[in-house]
Amino acid sequence: MTAVTGLRAELRADALGVGTAAPRLSWRLEQAPEPAEQAEARMVSADGSSSTVPLVAPDGVLVDWPFPELVSRQRVEVSVRALVAREWSDWSEPLAVEAALLEQGDWSEPLVVPSAAAVHELRPSHLLRAEFTLDEAPASARLYVTAQGVFTAALNGGPLSDEHLAPGWTSYTHRLRYRVHDVTAMLRAGANVIGAELADGWFRGRIGFDGGLWDVFGEHVGLLAQLEVTDAQGDTRVVPLGDAWRQIPGPATRVGLYEGESYDARLLPDGWLEPGFDPSAWRVPQLRPVVEIGTVLEAAVGEPVxxxxxxxxxxxxxxxxxxxxxxxxxxxxxxxxxxxxxxxxxxxxxxxxxxxxxxxxxxxxxxxxxxxxxxxxxxxxxxxxxxxxxxxxxxxxxxxxxxxxxxxxxxxxxxxxxDMERRGWFACSDPMLEKLHENTVWSMRDNFVDLPTDCPQRDERMGWTGDIQVFAPAAEFLYGADGVLTSWLRDVAAEQGSDGWVPNFVPWVECGFPRGASAAWGDAATIVPWTMYQRRGDLSILREQWPSMKAWVDHLALRVGPGGVVEGSMELGDWLDPAAPPENPAAARTDKYLVASAYAVRSARIVADTAVLLGDLEAEAHYRAFAERVAEATRRRWFEDLASIADAPTALALGLEFGLVEDPDARRRLGDLLAAAVREGGHHVQTGFVGTPIICDALASSGHLDDAYALLLQQECPSWLYPVSMGATTIWERWDSMLPDGSINPGGMTSFNHYALGAVVDFLHRVVAGLAPSAPGYREITVQPRPGGGLTSASASHLSPFGMIAVSWELADGLLALDVEVPTGVSARVILPDGGVHTVGAGAHHYSAPMPAAQKEATR
Missing domain, CATH: 2.60.120.260 (Galactose-binding domain-like)
Structure with a gap:
């Protein structure tokens, strides 16, 4: 019988503290014949009243909230059932949905600010404590909490949560996120104690490279905690804590994100989290009205660290x-x-x-x-x-x-x-290629610490825009990164300049790096939300980022010179091309203004396509015309005389993958030149940040699949598998972060944990295993494995919004055996090596097809 499972609100299985009055609903259908004709949703309010409404939706993905909008603190339970083959399913398990504090005026408690410490040096943590009395144990209780700084908190001696570095890092001058905690079971009638330890974190600790900066967002730290209790009659009140707060220096005597934590257990007072403790020696902290925080308080949309x-x-x-x-x-x-x-x-x-x-x-x-x-x-x-x-x-x-x-x-x-949900997996018959994939997974994990960073170890750890721009397709396949990226994109929009300038890393810190926006980095403003829409089918991310996306392309228009291409601007280009000297990683084979112009075309086309989806036809015409003007000028400047770029694989790959060259004959010549350049380079990597994610696709799409595999499977430096051969367990920043003799690259910019060059795993998913989305949100997929490189098997699986999609193939005796699993709501176009094409729906499907002679040879 059909079952409705996985009900979520705003893609959250835990919908406590959603920050919108109308959270969208998503669910999956299991054991369902197709098509599902319609659905109903039922909402049960706290008072026991219920209402049932029909849902008009093509499927159970991000369905608009069908009930009256929620108000702050309102809690309801929602269930869904579906009409399939003229039979109603059972109701799903109920999902509790509770709104956060949706209005800034909902906050009444003050910011608790401990005494100021010395500036521009490592400072201690602060212990904060407030004791209060409740006449009775509450029927329910919520703690709304955040900080300027980082904190841990406890109630009556028990930890509030296992979060690390809460509330995370945002552009604090624009946004400060908070979380909602159900603390009902932690409170009791009589005396209670709330305690917190507070440290500098990103807010005022040292951040940035070249020595970094102190006090970037303020010269203080502060805790904002609003405790609300509801009694058995349903009356809710804020527990006044302001005058009860006391503080002393904490046991963490010196704390820094880069430096580490020095902790002296002798300085932790016994019993400080228990009622009856004597805080007479503690100081009274400063209390600042919440309106003086000077930023928007926003419910967190991403999962905690x-x-x-x-x-x-x-x-x-x-x-x-x-x-x-x-x-x-x-x-x-x-x-x-x-x-x-x-x-x-x-x-x-x-x-x-x-x-x-x-x-x-x-x-x-x-x-x-x-x-x-x-x-x-x-x-x-x-x-x-x-x-x-x-x-x-x-x-x-x-x-x-x-x-x-x-x-x-x-x-x-x-x-x-x-704490992201794992969504994507890959395996194949080559252990080193599997290890490359696993290393990429680890590098993503290690760098998704609240926001997408470049590295987790040195004095940097910034939200570099270029890294996530190239990695976004892989990220969206591997993990549920929606919350992290949605939050981060809000900061991208908040920190854009008045002319659309996008910082090279967000949040931006003035620590010595040039302010000028760079192509492929600033283009994260358009490419990341577009990728999220393509992979999750969530139009709201485009709607929310629309002003930012347009502003970036408008900024690019200011950089187009008389020749119709981008010129004269600060550009990072094909960063970390192996041919670049260690002291100048931007000195690539490919002209940096070709890179900038190509990205101007791509971003403008994305904005034009977004305009169509949002119904803004005037904008569509404007940005489409701009894209084609720059594309034509780029063709004239760089792609008419192909000899001038014949030794620049990134340039050739951009011409193919960004649609800069459209004539079939010209594309054929471009592909042949690219294959020749790759062969001339001994199938070693000759690309940097820009070319690396696309070069295998460019080779495969232009008829040179064997060269793509030879490049992919190369083990000598520079190559993807060279670090694997050296024992790497993550993706390196440089192709040669460690030299063959085991010594570390002498450059000052050498990390062993950057995910950007691991963006190639998207090729493994789509082309090697053969699982590719062909409509937003995986509503339609293309299954087309392209074996090569001696591989005898490969598989990929992805937990899509509709459920698990799985593709696996094995090659033996010239025959490809292919298995495909499709969930309800997804249609698959299966393309076999012999040219056979099958369109199928939900279910398990098996195929066997002979390999063409040329591909048989390539797979040996």
């Missing part, structure tokens, strides 16, 4: 220095958790690094991020401790100050990142 898993050391070594070296076997973002027993006053220090060099921790690539945590014992007995206000990128760690064997200390690495 939290520990996701823990890793045990795969090896332990006692060093001559007395340190214990731990190898966790995987490069991660996270911290150590140590369980031990130390005498009072003994300090244990924890050093971190991604790699080893000359048998020592390779710390030079960390630049000015020492990444050292320390714990000083109070001697009270066994303890378990992990840093709360910092994060590191590391595979190796060394314990300094431990006297004894590891058997006497218990250490694990906590993997910390945004």
């Amino acid at each position: 939290r520990p996701i898993e823990s890793l045990r050391p795969v090896s332990v070594e006692k060093r001559p220095s007395g340190r214990l070296r731990l190898d966790f076997g995987q490069n991660i973002s996270g911290v150590l958790r140590v369980k031990a027993d130390l005498p009072a006053g003994r300090t244990l220090r924890m050093h971190h690094a991604e790699v080893l060099e000359n048998d020592e921790l390779g710390t030079r690539p960390l630049r000015e991020a020492p990444s050292i945590d320390s714990y000083t014992s109070d001697g009270s007995g066994p303890f378990s401790w992990a840093p709360r206000f910092t994060i590191h990128g590391f595979r190796y760690a060394e314990l300094e100050g431990w006297h004894g064997d590891l058997a006497d200390v218990d250490v694990e690495a906590l993997v910390i990142h945004t």
